[in-house]
Amino acid sequence: MSLQPEITQRDLRSRSREIMDAVEHGQSFTVTRDGHGIGELIPLRRRPRFVSRQQFAAMSRNTPSVDLEAFRADQDAAVDHEAISQYDR
Missing domain, CATH: 1.20.5 (Single alpha-helices involved in coiled-coils or other helix-helix interfaces)
Incomplete structure (x- = not known):
């Protein structure tokens, strides 16, 4: 069982901006279709720009x-x- 929130394909389509904003801020999601997990939306790892x-x-x-x-x-x-x-x- 995934610890990530599940979103349906339909939710992804209708709430894409909201979901992408959440991903941009570090949230991950499992995308489902017909009740079955089909993929994950995860934030890209970005290297910090500042180097001490x-x-x-x-x-x-x-x-x-x-x-x-x-x-x-x-x-x-x-x-x-x-x-x-x-x-x-």
């Missing part, structure tokens, strides 16, 4: 170092290539 300084530091510990001169050379080469391609048209 401690989290960022922890995530950054294992990142490779960047050779700034090589990075700049790659950027300059890409820009030079794009500029030359525009004049070839």
Whole structure:
């Protein structure tokens, strides 16, 4: 037995805005048709947008170092290539 509230297919059709608002706010539902569960509406998991300084530091510990001169050379080469391609048209 599901702990989620059950809604009928007809309820979903007629109250879709209300139900979708509830899902957006974390509520889950089991959708039924003819008394039988046919699916679930569950909120998508979203990663938090804010990352604390401690989290960022922890995530950054294992990142490779960047050779700034090589990075700049790659950027300059890409820009030079794009500029030359525009004049070839």
